[in-house]
Amino acid sequence: MPFTQPEPRFAGGNDDLARSTVSMNNDQPVLSRKAVQRLRERVIETALFLAALSSVLTTFAIAGVLIYESIPFFQHVSLKEFLTDTQWTPLFDNAHYGIMPLVAGTLVTTGVALLVAIPLGTIIAVYLSEFAPHKVREMVKPFLELLGAVPTVVFGYFALIFVTPLLQKILPNLPGFNMLSAGVVMGVMIVPYVSSVSEDAMHAVPMFIREGSYAMGATRFQTSVRVVVPSAFSGIAAAYILGISRAVGETMVVAIAAGMQPNFTLNPLEPAATITSYIVQVSLGDLPHGSVGYQTIFAAGLTLMLITLGFNIGGYILKKRVREVY
């Protein structure tokens, strides 16, 4: 089956044309055909290279846009106020520009999500990699994948309509919007990411290491917990970092289920805005280019990006430090 060509073919490189010239005239066209072909190969290679470079350009564009659009904001608000003020009310008359309430909301929802996702994800990964019969594995993995594929807005609806009322039966004072239910749902949502990456890591642990442990008389559980998990630690850490990045950047679940009021609290039972849900809230309104609202979402986005970057660098260092080489 012919594949759609990603780049337009170089006009001079038509095979049929080149071939017919060769058959007609034998001395010169051979050379020109070669030259044309070489040129065509070069053009194609350059085009493919430019395509590959586009991903690097995207990164630069992200950094560039976030920084460039935040500059007017930071000319107006000092970094000290941004980091130490405990109120975030940029669109009010009495404007305060402290990012901390949004950061707190992000950290609380992320924390709740991780409390759900890390134990569940790790247990599932150990079970699937070390305990489950092949058939169970093959059956369960697609289901977990589907869980990871459900649109986040649907999870948001589920958190608001199903999980919050459920939690209210246990905690009667829980408000309709709260970070707990958003965090729990987010946690279940990122379980597949955590479990599949850590399972891959455990799968990569060579068999002889397990065999050594079994030969010493260890049980399956002992081998899993004391040998396989530590050996796969760098991969498992990568899975956790992925989970954290997902949770920090998750938007719709918190925007729907956690309320969108900035609230400087670490109590998951309260409603609060996160960095991401603030961006959504502002974007839903009228947002003229260059307005204060417009500037604040880029400053918020920059903060979000730096937090994600921080976790990723932390994960990278952790991974380097404990990397096992077989």
Place this chain on the structure above:
Amino acid sequence: MADRQVEQIRDLISRHKRWDSIFAVIGLLSMLVGILTLLALFIQLFIDGMPRFHADFFTSFPSRRAEHAGILSAWVGTVLVMLVTAFAAVPLGVASAVYLEEYARKNWLTAIIEINVTNLAGVPSIVYGLLALGLFVYTFRLGQSILSAGLTLALLILPVVIVATREAIRAVPGSIREAAYALGATKWQTVRDHVLPYSTGGILTGVIIGLSRAIGETAPIITIGALTFIAFLPHSPFTPEFPFVSFQWLLDPFTVMPIQMFNWTSRPEEAFQHNAAAAGVILLLMTLAMNGIAIYLRSRIRSRLKW
């Protein structure tokens, strides 16, 4: 004496072995949590959405009265945005992957590109929305249009397409390439006539997974400023006069399924929750169908291909 020691050791072993079975049960329960959540989510959405499942729901515009509100503009918008996304992401993603797998030399530039693709996959989706707001909407002046949205989602799924394509290309054995070179094929001829055809299935799987992610993305599209209440359709891509196709729709305002659902979810009136649930069911079915196709394709490729 010896008997007692044997007894003790047996005891110890069975005690340790008990942990094995306890953990197996915990493992099964953990998986059950995930699967039950999926089930509860589906059932809840289905029950809530039930009253809205009739043909009118698909052919009506959003309305202030919940019973009459439908998803016409939303699903049309979703289809058009996905078209733009696929047209932008597939050529770009496949070309990048071909370069990285077949052409790239091992040097620092290649290393940067590779690390970069991995990192892009971890960038929160809403950040892509901010990028698009600053770049597509205001710098390139594309406005809050279908084109802006499609390009944004294309950037978002680019890493998925690149990674899947690279895996597919890597699975093509070297002997195929060597055979082509032996017959005098150039590099590009080898790639075009042998490597890409053999990896089409894998690429397709990656593209479907990527699009299924794009179809449910809400945050970046809200960020570029998509409207939530659209009671008209974009211009038709087909015109009665010559040249019969029009690209006017690319610059039209639009809404998509997840935004419509979000809009209904955030309304205080309870009647709109039924609309939200019904839209959610449709969205979920679309995503699950796409993922199902991808999982099926992948397993078929795996079982069929034996080099």
